[in-house]
Amino acid sequence: MNRKLLRLAGLPVAVMLALTVAACGDDDDSSTDSADGTETTSVSGDLAGAGSSAQGSAMEAWIAGFAEVAPDASVTYDPIGSGGGREQFTSGGVQFAGSDAYLDDEEIAAAEETCGPNGFIEFPGYISPIAVAYNLPGVEGLKLTPSVMARIFDGKITMWNDPALVELNDGIDLPSTNITPVHRSDESGTTENFVDYLSKAAPADWPHEVSGDWPVQGGEAAAQTQGVAAALRGGEGTIGYLDASQAGDLGVAAVQVGDEFVEYSPEAAAAVVDAAEVVPGRSEYSFAVDLPRDTTEAGVYPVVLVSYQLACANYDSQEQADLVKAFLGYVISEEGQQAAAENAGSAPISDELRGRAQGAIDAITAS
Structure with a gap:
């Protein structure tokens, strides 16, 4: 499969949100519990993402929190904007992306070509x-x-x-x-x-x-x-x-x-967002939504940004697939959403949306 993944060094380091943590602990201990009760995962390797600058503060919190539970992994994120992130993702330049808009038809075709026959996953992970x-x-x-x-x-x-x-x-x-x-x-x-x-x-x-x-x-x-x-x-x-x-x-x-x-x-x-409907006619693991912007319901603020997490449903190696699954799992977890809320003032996703997103994440495999 032609994944066309570029080298991590190709990303512009000057604008990259980066956090690299050295491996620590006993290599034979594949899973332990951290002080706050979060399971420490044994995933390792480098993971590169790019996209939404609106997600920047939340991504800082997610990268820092994930480093605590996955000390052998290094995650970087370049907040170049949603358009640039989608372009890098659909061309294979990064393993995941953040986007304040869901993929359009042309981008879907490019993502499917890059990701392979299993396509891509797409779900709201940041609401602000x-x-x-x-x-x-x-x-x-x-x-x-x-x-x-x-x-x-x-x-x-x-x-x-x-x-x-x-x-x-x-x-x-x-x-x-x-x-x-x-x-x-x-x-x-x-x-x-x-x-x-x-x-x-x-x-x-x-x-x-x-x-x-x-x-x-x-x-x-x-x-x-x-x-x-x-x-x-x-x-x-x-x-x-x-x-x-x-x-x-x-x-x-x-x-x-x-x-x-x-x-x-x-x-x-x-x-x-809870009142929104899923866009019909998309792939199985796309949970794009159309928001009721013209609502008159009391207590609702309709000027809302729903930002998506984009990833492939298939990666070249099991190590890469496991790393993507672990990081995105942390992003949507209650702990991850709370970290984003504290650092960026975002709204934690609902349990229903978390369940949909977890189903998409669980579908990620390795070729």
Whole structure:
């Protein structure tokens, strides 16, 4: 089988999240219990991944936690963005990927060619609110409807004291300054999720097709999640979208859902994912979902990023297959999801979703 896996050294080390732990303990002891009750696995070897920068903080936590239970393994992750991660995965450049959007038809064909006849696995492993963040000193508690948000990012509302914003935010002194929308310059799953929300929640005000490439001219562009955060902090009057874990001290808008304005939270984000339906007509171990972005259900935050873990269902060696299975198993475990929640503010996946994902992971084999 033509796996076309590239050498690990080919990844850009400067931007790679890496954690390598030397082997320790008695080689004859294949499985012990750690202090917290987690079984230590005997897997070993090198595992390379790439993709979603929104998953960056969670991946740091997963790599660190996995090192504690698998000290003979080394896992690296290059947060180059979802588009780059999918490209590297489907071409065989990495063994796994993180992506804020599920594979499209062309990418599925490429993944099946690279992974072989058993195809690939694909499941949500990271759920996080997308914060609509702004830099407007002295302004707290900003409220936005889907319509107003769409018109801001489409360049139709250009001033902070626009009547539509003033009406929504009674009692808040909005300045008579320009709005500078900030968007991703690279192909991004965060962009695709945000545009998907705008297209479904405000279809009359957002005429653009859903894509990982930002469709509107103007504003300010920045690469990757960290770049958007830096651009927002670097200029007053900016507003942008980014993984909520990176919002930090920026102002974050509450979004209208039904008759109320909902602030983001992991719990509100998880609620909309649990209400989603699996995309039909895909492979057996693809658990891609379409989110109900236009929901009016109370307490639900629909501006959500669902990020997937991608892997092959078959690897060239048993060592590699076992390592991928062990790492992804840790990612979806209660311990792994809690580590991501603490480090990245993400929403732990539900038990039902964990069961589906574990079924896909269990299907991984070696040729």
